[in-house]
Amino acid sequence: xxxxxxxxxxxxxxxxxxxxxxxxxxxxxxxxxxxxxxxxxxxxxxxxxxxxxxxxxxxxxxxxxxxxxxxxxxxxxxxxxxxxxxxxxxxxxxxxxxxxxxxxxxxxxxxxxxxxxxxxxxxxxxxxxxxxxxxxxxxxxxxxxxxxxxxxxxxxxxxxxxxxxxxxxxxxxxxxxxxxxxxxxxxxxxxxxxxxxxxxxxxxxxxxxxxxxxxxxxxxxxxxxxxxxxxxxxxxxxxxxxxxxxxxxxxxxxxxxxxxxxxxxxxxxxxxxxxxxxxxxxxxxxxxxxxxxxxxxxxxxxxxxxxxxxxxxxxxxxxxxxxxxxxxxxxxxxxxxxxxxxxxxxxxxxxxxxxxxxxxxxxxxxxxxxxxxxxxxxxxxxxxxxxxxxxxxxxxxxxxxxxxxx
Numbered sequence: 001x002x003x004x005x006x007x008x009x010x011x012x013x014x015x016x017x018x019x020x021x022x023x024x025x026x027x028x029x030x031x032x033x034x035x036x037x038x039x040x041x042x043x044x045x046x047x048x049x050x051x052x053x054x055x056x057x058x059x060x061x062x063x064x065x066x067x068x069x070x071x072x073x074x075x076x077x078x079x080x081x082x083x084x085x086x087x088x089x090x091x092x093x094x095x096x097x098x099x100x101x102x103x104x105x106x107x108x109x110x111x112x113x114x115x116x117x118x119x120x121x122x123x124x125x126x127x128x129x130x131x132x133x134x135x136x137x138x139x140x141x142x143x144x145x146x147x148x149x150x151x152x153x154x155x156x157x158x159x160x161x162x163x164x165x166x167x168x169x170x171x172x173x174x175x176x177x178x179x180x181x182x183x184x185x186x187x188x189x190x191x192x193x194x195x196x197x198x199x200x201x202x203x204x205x206x207x208x209x210x211x212x213x214x215x216x217x218x219x220x221x222x223x224x225x226x227x228x229x230x231x232x233x234x235x236x237x238x239x240x241x242x243x244x245x246x247x248x249x250x251x252x253x254x255x256x257x258x259x260x261x262x263x264x265x266x267x268x269x270x271x272x273x274x275x276x277x278x279x280x281x282x283x284x285x286x287x288x289x290x291x292x293x294x295x296x297x298x299x300x301x302x303x304x305x306x307x308x309x310x311x312x313x314x315x316x317x318x319x320x321x322x323x324x325x326x327x328x329x330x331x332x333x334x335x336x337x338x339x340x341x342x343x344x345x346x347x348x349x350x351x352x353x354x355x356x357x358x359x360x361x362x363x364x365x366x367x368x369x370x371x372x373x374x375x376x377x378x379x380x381x382x383x384x385x386x387x388x389x390x391x392x393x394x395x396x397x398x399x400x401x402x403x404x405x406x
Contacts (some may be wrong), residue, residue, distance in 0.1 A: 004100035007107050008087045011121055014114070032119055033153040036127040039113050043127075043134035047077065049141045049157045050250070053149040053186045054165025054199060056302045057243045060235060060273075060282055061165050061199070062144040064247045067276040068269030069140060070094050072261045077133040077141030079154070081125070084280055084296075084403040091129045095277045098132050106131060122146050126153040140259075150188020160257060162189050162218075163250050164209065165199035165243070168301040179204040187212040195219040195253050199246035223249040233270040237283035237295065239305040244270065281402045283309070290387040291315065294395035294402045298324070300332045306396065307336055315392035319344065319383040323376050323401035324359060325352040333397075334366040341394075342386070343370025346379035348400030376404040 037044055052062045059080055066078040076094055083089035088097035106128045107114070114124055133141045140160070145152040149164075167183045183205035190196055190212045198209050201222045213220035223246045231248070233240055247270070251261050273279055281296040283306070291313070297306045310318070318341040324330070325348065337343075345360040347353040356372035356379075363370070373379035376395075383393045395405050 004104055007104045011124055014121055029151060030156060032117060033123050033126060033156055035117060036119060036123060037156055040127055040131050043130040044157045046134035047138050047141050049143050049159040050161045050163065051143050051157060051159040051189050052163045053145040053189050055168035057165035057199060058144050060240060060243045061163060061246050062142045063273050063277040063279040064243065064270060065250055066142045067273045068251060068261065068266050070276050071269035072265035074139040077138040078277060079129040079141060080144045081146050082399055084399065084406055090125060091132055093136055093138055102132060123153045149186040155189055158191055159194060161195055161250060161253055162191060163197045163246065165246055167202060167205045168299055180208060183208040190216050190218055192216045193218060197246060197250045197253060198222045199242060221249055221253060231266065231270050234272060234274050235282050238309045280406055289389040290391040290393055292393045294405055296399045296402050297396060298398050300336065303333055303336050310394055313392060316388060316390040319387050319391060319393045321346060321379045321383050321395040322397045323348045324354050324397040326354040330362045334363055334368060337368055339367045343368050344379035344383045345370055345372045346376040348376060348398050349404060350400050376401050380405050
């Protein structure tokens, strides 16, 4: 293993990775992760953690909590996925990404073991993150699940707090095709006597959480039951209002456990999430004339809120650069998009990217009009050429579409 680039390429090639290839990468148990953890000397037991799952908002919530804890003076690890530009965005301490040499060293030292045991990309990454946090002696790490909860590779930690932001119909091929079943998978992160925060109460899911918390003897708090004074954040999506309430409820439970988190730390942390943690792609305004906004929302629940917020803005014409992955249920998401916009259909540059021509022909069924382009880059250039200063360009549909523009 020589360069950082070669190391990361090797990791990507190891086994199908869900993010790129989809269903065949999904693992049905935690035995591999447990084997790796043991091989590494169980790093997951050497630092305190907070575990965050959910369909939407788990990334934003993880980054917000990390930013506040950093502001409070704690050395804070943050493990999230997927990354937008560089693999190292997944593993950060106080906002700084893991150094390239650490990535190379981890793979070099453990390559025989990783290869022999056929560890997946995600399993390796979790091992690398936990190893990094343990060696760097973080005070606490915020750990975001990849998908689901029960069988997610991250689910070997015993955290200070479990957080489930919400439940929506995403990844139904793996997690179940109704909200109750998906809630059951996410509820898999609830641990014995560890307090739990639920971001949104939903009639189809609340009983699953209440029942599991009872079985595990865990205190459960629904964020919606709490009234907090108004806090602002530098994350400007309308959906962040819900996320802030989940974060504030989580911080309250941490304070109950003796973590020192002042009001100043909360204000400073919430106002400087991007600065502290490097979060990108959540209602990111990347230019003013014409206004260019990108957002990684990619399922019906997330897109509904983002598109509603778009319609509140003042602009002459709306241009939408859209690219999705091939396992998206388009009949659920395409009806949400405005018929008055001009569309620039594109294929994200990953194996799971849906061909732009297919996306265009599906979109026509919902009266969405536009052209198909070879790449996200070409689609964005075309939108820039056509847009006037008073127009608005929105880029979205997938993490990968946004990543290519940022």
